[in-house]
Ligand SMILES: Nc1ncnc2c1ncn2[C@@H]1O[C@H](COP(=O)(O)OP(=O)(O)O)[C@@H](O)[C@H]1O
């Protein structure tokens with residue numbers, strides 16, 4: 001569903017490769033968790049696969065469409081939720097969702113039913129007529145998630161979706177990630193919270209300093225250490241240096 005081949009990205013400011021020769025495949029129908037300490041390159045990778053940034057080297061393919069040669073086809077397949085929501089303060093939730101439906105060409109016949117069903121599933125229906133400015137962080141996050149799902153994208157990409165949420169909102173979101181996948185779609189998300197990744201993902205990729213240092217199911221990452229937590233696996237794979245970078 002999503003393929004990165006030898007993708008690198010260096011920012012002009014600072015002289016580090018934020019993403020360094022990354023090759024990765026996210027398979028159709030899986031929830032794939034992308035983990036790593038702060039500064040590992042998760043957000044940069046997500047911006048490269050959503051077309052916000054252009055790689056210096058390498059190629060990104062979404063559902064068979066190369067992002068550089070066929071960007072519209074590739075982007076149509078994606079629903080993307082960035083790591084911060086601070087725009088659109090003046091709209092109501094419903095106006096925002098209609099705007100997202102307009103952008104992705106959701107027909108007027110389909111949109112009412114989709115907005116109703118998604119806002120009920122995310123427990124946001126009662127707030128849709130309120131102005132976004134008055135929303136809590138959790139409500140904004142839910143609105144962004146619903147907006148990204150309005151066109152029913154086969155690939156849902158989320159950057160740190162659980163940060164700053166209360167337990168109930170986090171639970172609702174995790175459930176919807178599994179539900180999107182159960183409906184035959186694919187989810188790719190980043191997190192620095194290991195137990196979220198451990199419970200939610202079919203496969204996990206560990207990123208360190210822009211490089212993929214391990215990828216697989218939790219069992220594969222454990223490589224024989226039955227019952228080891230992802231935290232233990234992570235600390236062993238990355239060594240003490242990365243453990244020091246780890247930000248709870
Ligand atoms: N706009 C930017 N300009 C310069 N350097 C950046 C920029 N954004 C991120 N970086 C650097 O790139 C590296 C990867 O950052 P990022 O992709 O945000 O990591 P993560 O999401 O895993 O925390 C870090 O060293 C970070 O400081």
Ligand SMILES: [Mg+2]
Pocket residue numbers: 042043044083160
């Ligand atoms: Mg990030």
